[in-house]
Amino acid sequence: MVTPAMPKCWRDETKPHKFCPGCGHGLLLKCLGEAIDELEIQGDTVFGCDIGCSLLSWDLFNIDSVQTHHGRTTPVIVGVKRARPELICIAYMGDGGGYAIGSQHLVNAAARNEKIMILLANNTNYAMTGGQMAPTTMPDQKTETSPYGRDTDLTGYPMQGPEMVAAIAREGSYVARGSIANLRQLKSYCKKALQNQIQGNGFSFVEALSACPTNWRTNARDTWKFVEEKMTSYFKVGEIKVPEQFK
Ligand SMILES: Cc1ncc(C[n+]2csc(CCOP(=O)(O)OP(=O)(O)O)c2C)c(N)n1
Ligand code: SF4
Secondary structure, X not given: OOOOOOOOOEOOOOOOOOOOOOOOHHHHHHHHHHHHHHHOOHHHEEEEEOOOHHHHHOOOEOOEEEEOOOOOHHHHHHHHHHHOOOOEEEEEEXXXXXXXXXXXXXXXXXXXXXXXXXXXXXXXEEOOOOOEEOOOOOOOOOEOOEOXXXXXXXXOOOOOHHHHHHHHOOOOOEEEEEEOOOHHHHHHHHHHHHHHHXXXXXXXXXXXXXXXXXXXXXXXXXXXXXXXXXXXHHOOOEEOOOOHHHO
């Protein structure tokens, strides 16, 4: 049964969702779902999800959905949009899918100003495969493959995805970073990104700071502390302007 707390565009027969308790994916997909509800675009939307824990959303929405190989949701959704430009096309992925294995697709979709929306969950690790280091792993953060903490001398600093996208995006693009720590704001960013596509303006990219208590091995208090203090001090939340020279 659909409860009032669930977006209307979520399916009721496959609930509760399959994410771990305390996972951020469910929260940010709720923001996306509520944005879809408020814009009344459920029947016109196509949802694509990546490999990674994002794939656990393959049957979350009562919306035409496609699940792709790791990192390939962007080109699949670009293909859908090019074939059916009247549809609202959304690609959903993790930081590994967007910033590592699928980074070439992200860069080229942004540079070509493809009229799709990407929602990317930044949980600072490769969650589905057991918590390996990702492009967004924080300095000194311990993961399965950085057991003594991420060494920035050897591996560089965490990727600033929205800032990179904004630096190459063209006029009409929408770029923002939200967080599960501010769901009202994150929903407004999702809504603006979808409106940008509805208006036919251009590429829309929203990164969302997310939580992975299972691989972080954190209790509820430390999970929120990590998101609200550590991640937010490095990954700045807000809308990001596309530089004038690229307009
Ligand atoms: C082409 C390919 N390479 C590698 C994998 C193995 N793999 C599955 S999920 C995953 C990591 C997912 O991490 P991320 O994209 O950050 O999403 P998360 O699980 O954190 O939400 C990897 C490497 C795969 N499925 N396909
Ligand atoms: S492993 Fe992490 S990202 Fe994946 S469902 Fe569990 S908490 Fe969420």
